[in-house]
Amino acid sequence: MVLGVNLRWKALHERGACRPPLRRGLQEFPVAFWFLLPAILVLGTFNFYPAFYSLWLSFFEWDGFSPQRTFIGVENYTSLLKTGEFWNSVRVTLIYAGGVTVAALLIGLGVAVLLNRQITGRSFYRTLYFLPVITPTVAAGVVWKYLFDPTQGVVNRLLALIGVSGPAWLNDPSWALLSIVIVGTWKRVGFNMVVYLAALQGVPRMYYEAAALDGANAWDVFRRITVPLLTPTTLFLIITSLIEAFQVFDLVYVMTGGGPLRSTDVVGYYLYRHAFRYHQLGYASAIAYFMFLLIFVITLLQFQLGRGGGAVES
Amino acid sequence: MRAIKLTVLMLAAVVLASGLGFGEKITFWHYWDGANLQALQSLIKQYEEAHPGITIEAVFVPGAELLTKLQTAIISGKTPTIAIADLIAMPTLVRSGALIPLDEYIEQTDIDMNDFFEGPLAYGSYEGRFYSLPVSASNLGLFWNKNLFKAAGLDPERPPRTWEELVEFGRIIKEKTGKWGYELYTAGGEGTTWQWQVFLWSAGGEFLSEDLSAPAFNSEAGVRALQFWVDLIHTYQISPLAPWGLFGRGEAAMVMDGSWMTQFFPMQVNFELGAAPFPYPADGEPATNMGGEQIFIFKGDPDLQQVAWDFITWFTGTEIQVQWDRLTGFMPIRRSVAQDPAYIAWVKNARPLLLPFVESMQYARPRPPVPEYPRISDIVANYIQEALYGRMTPADALDKAAAEVAQLLR
Structure with a gap:
């Protein structure tokens, strides 16, 4: 028995395992458990249980009121994949997520580089650009809706001053989604800026000094030093931004209600309609799980791509 | 002393009993x-x-x-x-x-x-x-802006009674004052559908079949009602495809809105307000939604x-x-x-x-009392928009909507 334990010890050390031996882990278990219990309870009740319950529901037809749920297997999923309206939502969501991610990334990087320099009122500008991030989305949506009003709105009045007759924005099927992308971007730029600012502090000065000695111009420095060294940050921002953008709901709910002509009917809103207005909880759960898969796959892809990008850092 | 205690106890018991006995709470x-x-x-x-x-x-x-x-x-x-x-x-x-x-x-x-x-x-x-x-x-009715009627040379106490008059008055207002004649709810959803139902019913149409098992709005009356909306926007040009709220700001002379607005409009608007039953086609019948x-x-x-x-x-x-x-x-x-x-x-x-x-x-x-109604309403509103934005003819739009609704009610 003693020998056995010793042998196991030895084996662990030979494998280079640096974690504490199993027995100590087990001894600590009760203590750790009690410390973790509150978090387990809260997360379990409000995150894990609903998530699994929703998976279970996605195999049923249920209106949320009636005592009877009908098991229909994967029918919710198959009918989902056959619905044109759903694919329209996927398309709209992809455009929104792509648009906001790219635009907010570029603008965020630009603003971060500008505000990384020693200019007067730097903190003021940083605060200003960050304000939209902490503005409640619903409040922002309501205000932007007024700004975008075709006749009374500030946007079109300003455009009129320079002789441009502005579009109907949220009322025009070909402009509505772009309007939402603008607001989404406006809300995201500040966050990207802050993360980029932090990353810029981490770029060693000597690279810039060396480049200056070699006579590189500002654009070359930005392109060949700043951007490559920020790649891990960029990857992180792309992933978080896409995940956030895929779940967009509140902006659409407040500003367009998915219209006109379903041109802003993002998956989040499509799900809301089916769950809370049409009372199709099973179908809505299937939508949620499809969305989960989509986000999961995209994140995996990005991690794969990101490994290649990380090499630039060294 | 003991007697007093007993009395108090007895009283308490009576109060308690009465509380449990016939004190009922819903x-x-x-x-x-x-x-x-x-x-x-x-x-x-x-x-x-x-x-x-x-x-x-x-x-x-x-x-x-x-x-x-x-x-x-x-x-x-x-x-x-x-x-x-x-x-x-x-x-x-x-x-x-x-x-x-x-x-x-x-x-x-x-x-x-x-x-x-x-x-x-x-x-x-x-x-x-x-x-x-x-x-x-x-229910729904017509509100009109008496100031705009006056400015256009119309009798401010005489609202339109028929669709034909609605168009006639609207065109005069557009011509004389530059304001919109009639404001439509074009933003989609139930707001669009339940306004359109009034036009459908007053043109003699039905929304669903009598047994509520099939769509009935893609009828001659339905096409007429939707064509009328399209004409208000594109032919007569007295209604805009714009965010709701023009009437309240004095930018449109007439609007369909609910009885509850008789309480709120007077507090919101700075013009003289009139209300009337909603106009219907000269050969149609009065109708309203509820x-x-x-x-x-x-x-x-x-x-x-x-x-x-x-x-x-x-x-x-x-x-x-x-x-x-x-x-x-x-x-x-x-x-x-x-x-x-x-x-x-x-x-x-x-x-x-x-x-x-x-x-x-x-x-x-009544709007049809079926559990699928919220979804039906969204489908119909979406195809109404297709027609209003000129992407489909009214007949086409209603047929497509009917096909989707039929599938839902099956």
Whole structure:
């Protein structure tokens, strides 16, 4: 028995395992458990249980009121994949997520580089650009809706001053989604800026000094030093931004209600309609799980791509 | 000393016993706020004074949350004794199996069901039984801006009565004042559908078949109603495809809106306001759409159900409804209220704008009481937009909508 334990010890050390031996882990278990219990309870009740319950529901037809749920297997999923309206939502969501991610990334990087320099009122500008991030989305949506009003709105009045007759924005099927992308971007730029600012502090000065000695111009420095060294940050921002953008709901709910002509009917809103207005909880759960898969796959892809990008850092 | 103690004890016992014995409490979930809430509270107080020992605990739940809360309550079995809900929610609630049928109570209480307007009653009935009664109603009518009528040289006291006049007046206003003639609700969803239904019905069409099993709006009347909307925007150019709210700002001379706006428009607008029954085609018929609430009892303690029923009969009775409608501005749910001299006198003196709505109540039609209605409404609104944005002809749009609705009702 003693020998056995010793042998196991030895084996662990030979494998280079640096974690504490199993027995100590087990001894600590009760203590750790009690410390973790509150978090387990809260997360379990409000995150894990609903998530699994929703998976279970996605195999049923249920209106949320009636005592009877009908098991229909994967029918919710198959009918989902056959619905044109759903694919329209996927398309709209992809455009929104792509648009906001790219635009907010570029603008965020630009603003971060500008505000990384020693200019007067730097903190003021940083605060200003960050304000939209902490503005409640619903409040922002309501205000932007007024700004975008075709006749009374500030946007079109300003455009009129320079002789441009502005579009109907949220009322025009070909402009509505772009309007939402603008607001989404406006809300995201500040966050990207802050993360980029932090990353810029981490770029060693000597690279810039060396480049200056070699006579590189500002654009070359930005392109060949700043951007490559920020790649891990960029990857992180792309992933978080896409995940956030895929779940967009509140902006659409407040500003367009998915219209006109379903041109802003993002998956989040499509799900809301089916769950809370049409009372199709099973179908809505299937939508949620499809969305989960989509986000999961995209994140995996990005991690794969990101490994290649990380090499630039060294 | 001991005697006093005993007396106190006895008294306490009596109080306790009476509390348990005939002190009954029913809970009542609703979403009426503001003046409506005050009206409800004063009526409940009146009821409790007339019925000692009975407590009505009214619980306010915000309108957007009531259905979700009821859903949770039904699943967990913790329902209130009674509740109200919007007409549109009734088909779903009735089918949940959580409500009790009211037919036996109706028989033993000898209520004259014919006194209720047919429109609101339709929502409470399912498979030949009644599950709810109407408690309030509202409907749609025409509002017009008298200042703009004057500015355009029109008689400010003469609203359009037909579609033809609506167009004629609208064009004069557009020409003379540069303002829009008539504001349409084009933003989609139920707001678009329920306005369009008024045009459909007054052109002689039906929304669903009589047995509610198939779409009926893709008819000649339907095409006519939708073509009229398209013409208002593109041919006569008196209605814009714009965000709702032009009428309130004085940017449009006429609009279709609800009876509740007779209370809110006067506080919001800075022009003289008129209200009238909504115009219909010269060869058509008057029609309007209807909103409102229904009241119902949940399955539970039979004694409490009896108490709840007594309260409901009292609340929906003519006498209390006259008070209720005067306090809230809701439309009558009963003919006897609409014809009550005291009620009519109050409308004429205190809320003259309400009169055309009261008169229109007899033409108010229910939206089809089917659980799929919210989805049907979204489909129809979407295809109405297709036509308004010029992407489909009205006939095409309605046929496509009908195909989707038919699949849903199958």
